[in-house]
Amino acid sequence: MKAQIITIGDELLIGQTIDTNSAWIGAEMSRLGFDVWRKLSVHDKREDILESLKESSGKSDVILITGGLGPTSDDITKQTLCEFFNTRLIVNYEVLSMIEEMMRRRNFTMNENNRRQAEVPESCRVLRNGAGTAPGMWFEKEGIIFISMPGVPHEMKYIMTEHVLPELRKRFTSQVIIHRNIMTYGAPEARLAELLKGFEVSLPEETKLAYLPAAGIIKLRLTATGSDRKFLNGLINEQVSNLYKTIPDLIYAENEESFEIVIGKLLKEKGKTISTCESCTGGRIAEMITSVPGSSKYFKGSVIAYDNSVKTELLGVPQNLIDKYGAVSEQVVIKMAEGVRRLLKTDIAVATSGIAGPDGGTDSKPVGTIWISVISEKGTTSEKLVFGSDRITNINRFSVAALNLVRKQILSE
């Protein structure tokens, strides 16, 4: 069961539009058990579209096409499909009356371009578009299914959800593919691979492991492929529990859960509140925490103490500690955490002080150095880490590291 996605549109190739359609379609088709074996983007250009259709034929069971169905002159998908399937455009009166109705409702008058939207290749089956004017089209040729849809994401999703996915589910239900994502933090990819060498070797042949790193977090994706869903589910569950046994300290969540979601759940569960005191992270930790809906339940606020005067005057960090150890030091970051916890009256507080770069590093404290401190009823934990030289990457890494220390502190209570 192989599927291919073809997205049509100049805007995709010159990078003016990021192709989110094919990611969405890829996820949905994988869920149905299809192997989406390739994705292709081409210009709104007759020869390129024809070539992509020819190339695909014979290698895929289903070919999903988006784009080029709009009403303007640069949209040529329909004519090109006619050429490929050796058919011609005819007016579909059901589509026409739907468009007329839609225009009436929006108080627009019909013009030639709107009428042209109701023309479809004679040999296709029309898939009603409940979210726009360009209908979807279903073709079959030599046992291969070709589906053409508009490129507007919510229109494409309407047609996929209402027509395409249900019909494909009915017709192809042999192979089952199951994915499970395990989120890890604390070991770089190479180290993680070393730790999981034995685990990988002993994986049953139906399962595959992939490493997906992003901003210090590595997502491990286990995929099981076969025909028996129950059996595969059992296999995956067993391998997930093996993973937990192999790297217990590195796994912080499953599926796509971020640190801020994990921490939010833990804080709500335990009825605790949190505040942050940020120097080098400049509000990034607070921003991550508050990106979660409902975070006002446990997040009270922050003091961003970028300037040392804010550290001393507002948070009560003794000036002599800064003079003696520097602002980027364990001594100072602990006082920052204590200060914000007292000031904002929270159960837990986390503070950061570091050098995000590109300037400001020294031999003993290079750019990328950070001190983090977490304080709660149970006590204080501090940690020093050193990352790279890119400012934005550092700010992100610092913030993720801080949230991980918060998580560990809550779990240890």
Add this chain to the structure above:
Amino acid sequence: MKAQIITIGDELLIGQTIDTNSAWIGAEMSRLGFDVWRKLSVHDKREDILESLKESSGKSDVILITGGLGPTSDDITKQTLCEFFNTRLIVNYEVLSMIEEMMRRRNFTMNENNRRQAEVPESCRVLRNGAGTAPGMWFEKEGIIFISMPGVPHEMKYIMTEHVLPELRKRFTSQVIIHRNIMTYGAPEARLAELLKGFEVSLPEETKLAYLPAAGIIKLRLTATGSDRKFLNGLINEQVSNLYKTIPDLIYAENEESFEIVIGKLLKEKGKTISTCESCTGGRIAEMITSVPGSSKYFKGSVIAYDNSVKTELLGVPQNLIDKYGAVSEQVVIKMAEGVRRLLKTDIAVATSGIAGPDGGTDSKPVGTIWISVISEKGTTSEKLVFGSDRITNINRFSVAALNLVRKQILSE
């Protein structure tokens, strides 16, 4: 001058990762004058990668490849490139010592996987990766250039910016393409297009105008194409000054300058300091300001007053104002700005209070409502805006609107 992009990785095909790399590369290559005629995504699978390389040969001048260069067993791009170019992997000692240095700094020990990162195909030219461990690789075969880069976006961008784009610019430069970006804020795309109707009609045929909207900001890109750089520069300058005449209030910067960079320049120029007091934006404004290197020169800090107790106790917002008008009101947001300005002793302060969503809206204050206040020596300016229903989009829109109000306040002084 034809280019093709191949992105390698299962995660792209099953839709777990949205392919932003190829959009970025497409935009950069178009800017150089290349016709990016197709983009292809394939599995981490030997045969599929080989087939995509074979298909591409002969149809493109440059083939840009990302992904599959990590240190783990599912990363097979390097071996497959060796097979395609009929060469073998050898250790590159320059890359090795760079990796060793990087590991030392982060206090990690080298393992077999790290060492493997330093292996490169013998026939390639190595492109130093200043942002990670996997180097880029430059191959030439029968007049076609193949460039392989890691899939981690900031590593790919480093290699493209430092090595690939400058070299391609040198080697392929018949046609001159000049771009100028004018940053606008304050009018949605349809309104902007209406305002610029006359301007567009009178554009000389060598120039083109494109609208690139993102998070409330619309970038207008003027492109002039031809053979005489001096002539084209003159054309573009003239059109830019026409733009300034047509929409003077909407233009806030040129090129890719963000609000935070514009504000940073203004504050440094005037020797003023700033603080923020954020409720619904949760630190996003501070994060934007501090994303700029050197922002410690003018940014002193923030109070994130998520909980009302922080507003009243730390910032001195009278409880009766919150009771009478609600936390999302002009009265309260002004007191927040005054409070943080007094507490952090800055020249300027900006405060936000709003409803980011998805819950918490009422009939009179729906989700997406925000009050912003900016206070300086000169006085106080407040503004109420209403955006949509998506939490993350709202937080971004709120923050951009707040920075724009700061900019206007500084300029009016």
